[in-house]
Amino acid sequence: xxxxxxxxxxxxxxxxxxxxxxxxxxxxxxxxxxxxxxxxxxxxxxxxxxxxxxxxxxxxxxxxxxxxxxxxxxxxxxxxxxxxxxxxxxxxxxxxxxxxxxxxxxxxxxxxxxxxxxxxxxxxxxxxxxxxxxxxxxxxxxxxxxxxxxxxxxxxxxxxxxxxxxxxxxxxxxxxxxxxxxxxxxxxxxxxxxxxxxxxxxxxxxxxxxxxxxxxxxxxxxxxxxxxxxxxxxxxxxxxxxxxxxxxxxxxxxxxxxxxxxxxxxxxxxxxxxxxxxxxxxxxxxxxxxxxxxxxxxxxxxxxxxxxxxxxxxxxxxxxxxxxxxxxxxxxxxxxxxxxxxxxxxxxxxxxxxxxxxxxxxxxxxxxxxxxxxxxxxxxxxxxxxxxxxxxxxxxxxxxxxxxxxxxxxxxxxxxxxxxxxxxxxxxxxxxxxxxxxxxxxxxxxxxxxxxxxxxxxxxxxxxxxxxxxxxxxxxxxxxxxxxxxxxxxxxxxxxxxxxxxxx
Ligand code: AHR
Numbered sequence: 001x002x003x004x005x006x007x008x009x010x011x012x013x014x015x016x017x018x019x020x021x022x023x024x025x026x027x028x029x030x031x032x033x034x035x036x037x038x039x040x041x042x043x044x045x046x047x048x049x050x051x052x053x054x055x056x057x058x059x060x061x062x063x064x065x066x067x068x069x070x071x072x073x074x075x076x077x078x079x080x081x082x083x084x085x086x087x088x089x090x091x092x093x094x095x096x097x098x099x100x101x102x103x104x105x106x107x108x109x110x111x112x113x114x115x116x117x118x119x120x121x122x123x124x125x126x127x128x129x130x131x132x133x134x135x136x137x138x139x140x141x142x143x144x145x146x147x148x149x150x151x152x153x154x155x156x157x158x159x160x161x162x163x164x165x166x167x168x169x170x171x172x173x174x175x176x177x178x179x180x181x182x183x184x185x186x187x188x189x190x191x192x193x194x195x196x197x198x199x200x201x202x203x204x205x206x207x208x209x210x211x212x213x214x215x216x217x218x219x220x221x222x223x224x225x226x227x228x229x230x231x232x233x234x235x236x237x238x239x240x241x242x243x244x245x246x247x248x249x250x251x252x253x254x255x256x257x258x259x260x261x262x263x264x265x266x267x268x269x270x271x272x273x274x275x276x277x278x279x280x281x282x283x284x285x286x287x288x289x290x291x292x293x294x295x296x297x298x299x300x301x302x303x304x305x306x307x308x309x310x311x312x313x314x315x316x317x318x319x320x321x322x323x324x325x326x327x328x329x330x331x332x333x334x335x336x337x338x339x340x341x342x343x344x345x346x347x348x349x350x351x352x353x354x355x356x357x358x359x360x361x362x363x364x365x366x367x368x369x370x371x372x373x374x375x376x377x378x379x380x381x382x383x384x385x386x387x388x389x390x391x392x393x394x395x396x397x398x399x400x401x402x403x404x405x406x407x408x409x410x411x412x413x414x415x416x417x418x419x420x421x422x423x424x425x426x427x428x429x430x431x432x433x434x435x436x437x438x439x440x441x442x443x444x445x446x447x448x449x450x451x452x453x454x455x456x457x458x459x460x461x462x463x464x465x466x467x468x469x470x471x472x473x474x475x476x477x478x479x480x481x482x483x484x485x486x487x488x489x490x491x492x493x494x495x496x497x498x499x500x501x502x503x504x
Contacts, residue, residue, distance in 0.1 A: 003395035009443035021381035026070030029318030035354035071095035074127025081105020126170030127180025188230030195234035237288035245296035259403035291351035325457035336412035369469035386416030428491035452477035
């Protein structure tokens with residue numbers, strides 16, 4: 001099989017916003033406790049944060065980390081997580097049927113973010129709480145010393161405001177499972193009032209309003225339209241979430257799901273435009289895709305804890321999906337979609353980062369390792385920065401339930417002028433055929449292969465574990481070459497490939 005692609009340096013989609021390589025950490029399962037924080041661990045730092053995890057996270061160059069939830073945030077009192085540890089209350093976490101010790105709160109999380117080189121993106125509880133707590137939280141985090149909340153922060157060890165720019169106005173408020181779930185009118189009005197109030201404190205905050213929890217919600221896409229009618233001029237981003245599953249063990253269908261993701265983005269971007277026109281507004285709102293990943297491997301084992309049969313355990317294993325090689329292909333396709341939709345998707349967060357549906361796993365008191373999906377996320381975050389190219393792709397296709405004409409080759413191209421680099425991320429969705437890829441390079445000048453990294457596996461179900469952490473890893477590829485303004489590469493069946501060209 002052959003696929004031909006045309007790339008031209010002047011045909012660009014947009015400058016990629018680096019925040020599309022964000023991540024998410026929730027007080028859920030072992031994400032925080034024994035994930036990033038484990039004071040008794042042999043390589044924990046003075047703050048009790050695991051050094052091995054810091055290293056693995058730092059390598060990902062994550063611009064922004066969303067925190068502390070998720071469903072958890074909708075019944076969370078941020079005040080429980082500040083002040084002397086021995087005075088912090090243990091609370092029942094109603095979202096995940098567990099206990100929350102509050103040993104980690106905003107101060108500890110800020111310290112951890114500084115150590116991994118990321119900014120915080122904080123979510124506000126608009127489920128069980130409302131406007132007053134929202135403004136108090138923002139004033140505590142960002143307010144000056146000399147005010148009630150600024151002085152309290154100082155008394156708790158931090159005089160300097162944290163200076164957090166990104167704030168999520170609640171989480172998945174369209175979901176009946178959410179504590180304090182609301183109708184679109186109820187939520188839209190509340191979000192508008194909260195946004196107005198926060199802007200009175202600081203007009204430059206970046207505010208994210210909840211869109212649909214996924215595109216199968218009965219209220220989608222009217223939800224976005226109604227919510228934005230209330231708050232269009234007060235917010236900056238609409239938050240979308242999507243999780244991917246292969247419950248039927250149908251790889252072709254599973255790998256076609258980014259067509260559904262693309263349609264979801266298109267619909268919400270159009271709804272934003274619709275409301276913008278209605279309001280005769282000049283303002284542009286973008287999409288924050290602040291939860292995405294594969295999530296289904298752990299569903300069965302989580303049932304017991306979620307049903308309450310185990311009481312209220314503290315930091316039990318929950319949502320510990322063990323990712324396989326097939327998920328590498330899926331995550332590669334998702335990230336390619338965000339690159340191709342960088343015209344409207346300005347932030348995105350892999351959900352989540354450590355232990356809970358995560359690229360990084362840890363053993364309590366033991367090792368930390370990279371799951372299979374760590375690698376496509378790592379490559380995209382490091383090398384998917386610059387201008388997203390509008391590629392013309394001619395690839396053999398197949399029909400699926402979610403879309404017809406799904407190309408066997410999923411490809412995204414990024415031109416980083418500063419680094420003089422041109423990078424392609426290519427996935428071959430075909431089970432049996434090698435695809436000969438040919439990319440015609442126009443306007444880039446002379447190019448040579450700087451790197452080629454290939455991920456393949458004999459078994460789609462191959463995984464990395466504590467005992468075999470290097471089972472699925474990228475290997476240096478030898479099948480890419482450039483001659484006469486053309487890049488040629490062989491894409492093995494079911495493979496992920498990063499091809500990086502150096503431009504002179
Ligand atoms: O990431 C796990 C959960 O998925 C989050 O808490 C929630 O927002 C979503 O439903």
